[in-house]
């Protein structure tokens with residue numbers, strides 16, 4: 001073994017070896033149970049960030065653990081085409097060349113997109129390999145590859161034929177910058193400072209008027225009613241009458257609707273069904289006409305009269321000005337409200353009515369709620385189920401069409417001659433109704449999440465009934481951050497139920513996000529992101545992985561500290577050094593059969609502790625308590641194994657003549673091999689490298705057998721060693737606190753009623769002498785004179801003062817200190833005796849001086865006492881010698 005562990009050299013070499021040996025490839029084995037995880041496919045535009053690193057480390061730990069437990073494990077990797085993000089990248093790049101999408105056309109644009117995917121799309125996959133991810137790369141998929149595209153078409157057609165996909169006029173969220181609709185889940189709300197405008201709408205004959213309050217006066221041009229609450233006494237008499245819409249001079253009705261909040265503004269609201277989702281619904285209820293006044297680029301259209309062609313915010317200014325001149329603007333008020341923004345580009349979302357494709361959600365959501373209620377799918381932690389139910393129970397129809405080119409084109413075709421619409425798996429060239437060949441395909445593509453919703457079964461070959469699908473579906477656990485529960489998890493659940501008739505996974509393991517050391521979100525704008533690849537380069541993937549998972553608990557965020565990475569790199573080195581030590585003292589191989597009667601109580605102790613560790617880590621991993629398991633492994637390896645057992649084993653290990661020398665070697669090798677196995681899922685590289693250097697039976701840790709607990713437990717031995725460790729640690733601490741040189745070996749006097757410790761003193765005393773630096777251990781009922789006492793959980797340990805200090809040296813030091821103190825006292829007395837000082841100096845200074853004086857006197861007294869005590873000790877010693 002190399003003297004120093006060099007992760008850089010080791011990691012690449014081992015990863016290549018694992019790939020060559022096909023350890024990650026899942027070969028169907030009917031004699032084994034399958035264990036499947038599908039990766040949350042990263043975007044092809046993505047670069048590995050700490051969130052991915054955490055997400056994939058967790059998946060890799062689970063997969064490696066299950067692989068070692070003997071499951072037929074499949075971790076299926078792949079990438080997502082990320083329609084909106086990728087299209088934005090291509091558009092941006094074309095902009096540099098002075099080109100737009102429209103200029104080059106759909107076909108040329110898609111060529112560019114595929115080329116971009118070819119060059120950059122594999123980047124994140126390579127980065128996942130650096131992390132050590134044990135994915136089955138032979139099964140890597142892409143949401144737009146042929147198979148998955150067929151699956152998408154199949155689902156679309158099936159749902160359409162069932163009446164679960166429809167085209168309809170609906171209020172949608174429009175992003176004027178991205179030029180596409182986005183789903184409700186993609187709208188981010190943010191508090192904004194705005195203005196509330198109060199506008200007067202008069203009656204035709206001016207006999208009455210109402211005042212409406214709005215944050216968006218430009219939409220008034222599209223008003224088709226004003227509404228009041230039916231219970232509002234102030235306006236009851238006006239219901240059914242009309243007012244004249246200012247600037248447009250259109251007569252609109254005053255209607256009553258429960259939706260209107262009597263407390264808000266004046267209690268009268270304008271209704272613009274074409275530009276507000278709530279107004280849209282009121283419009284539907286009251287059969288109001290829809291007048292669209294803003295176009296898809298954020299400009300006023302031909303319905304806006306003299307404002308047509310003006311940009312929305314410019315029109316707002318002009319309208320407010322005109323209203324003022326007409327005396328119809330009653331007042332303006334500052335107002336904070338929640339405004340929806342595009343999650344991609346942060347542009348303010350424009351609610352628009354348009355013809356789009358929708359998935360009817362109610363019938364799909366019901367079974368998806370049921371499987372979670374029945375416990376067929378479990379969220380970890382459970383609290384996320386509430387959020388899931390809340391979302392699913394209030395779900396609206398899902399708008400799935402996007403005005404983008406990169407993605408799955410909607411398989412709907414239209415006839416230009418008879419307006420017939422056809423939805424088909426195959427390309428349609430001839431109209432099914434009139435036979436015309438003047439047919440074209442829908443220009444829009446599908447929401448990216450439409451294809452990722454099918455991920456757990458489309459990647460296994462669906463709609464074909466493949467062997468993979470039969471064997472590996474449903475998958476076992478889905479590992480994800482909490483921010484995409486709705487985007488993705490909920491949609492996978494109803495898709496799996498609808499198309500496979502079975503839930504797509506049994507567990508949804510939710511983790512938090514990785515924050516910086518101060519608890520802030522890592523972000524580009526703050527510049528506080530840490531690149532996982534740089535961390536791997538410097539400290540190794542094992543250190544990064546272990547740092548990410550230590551102490552995490554499901555659903556909760558973690559903070560990333562660089563110092564922890566360093567500490568975990570040191571942990572890897574600690575194991576490396578321990579292994580080198582074991583290896584250097586080893587002359588047995590794995591065929592050695594120990595005589596267990598030759599084990600001492602320390603061997604029985606460490607084997608008991610190992611057994612407990614195996615049982616607990618296995619249980620923790622079964623329950624997804626990864627953070628707890630990591631901490632237990634760290635503590636056991638660092639403390640119990642390296643710091644204690646190895647140290648305790650040395651005398652026998654070094655003594656080749658000892659009759660149990662080989663038994664000790666055997667225990668060292670056994671414990672080491674087992675902890676390497678337990679630690680392997682967390683730190684795959686350093687553990688494998690050590691394992692292959694030790695005498696070993698199995699080809700590689702990756703495919704080795706997970707350790708099993710043997711129910712080995714020896715309560716007495718555990719207690720004796722724990723007491724022993726307590727005693728050694730206490731003596732060491734006492735020495736450090738009192739500055740006692742480690743070379744000084746005092747006698748210790750122990751008072752105890754602990755029968756076991758008394759009986760077995762002959763066993764443990766040798767360890768205390770060697771590891772705590774002690775000369776003699778005396779069992780004593782009496783408290784020795786002038787001694788330090790250490791209280792233990794099983795008795796009291798006394799050490800005579802004269803045994804730990806050099807009396808002459810200490811006397812000299814104390815005498816010097818006494819002289820210094822006397823000088824200070826004299827100086828202070830003189831100063832305080834000076835009337836001038838006491839009278840003239842500020843009171844504060846005088847008080848401080850008095851306080852100083854008091855302290856000097858006190859310390860002086862204590863020093864004199866110590867000197868007296870030491871002089872007495874010295875006299876006793878001389879007398880003893882005589």
Ligand SMILES: [Zn+2]
Nearest residue numbers: 175178342345
């Ligand atoms: Zn946008």
Ligand SMILES: [Zn+2]
Nearest residue numbers: 415418431434
């Ligand atoms: Zn036709």
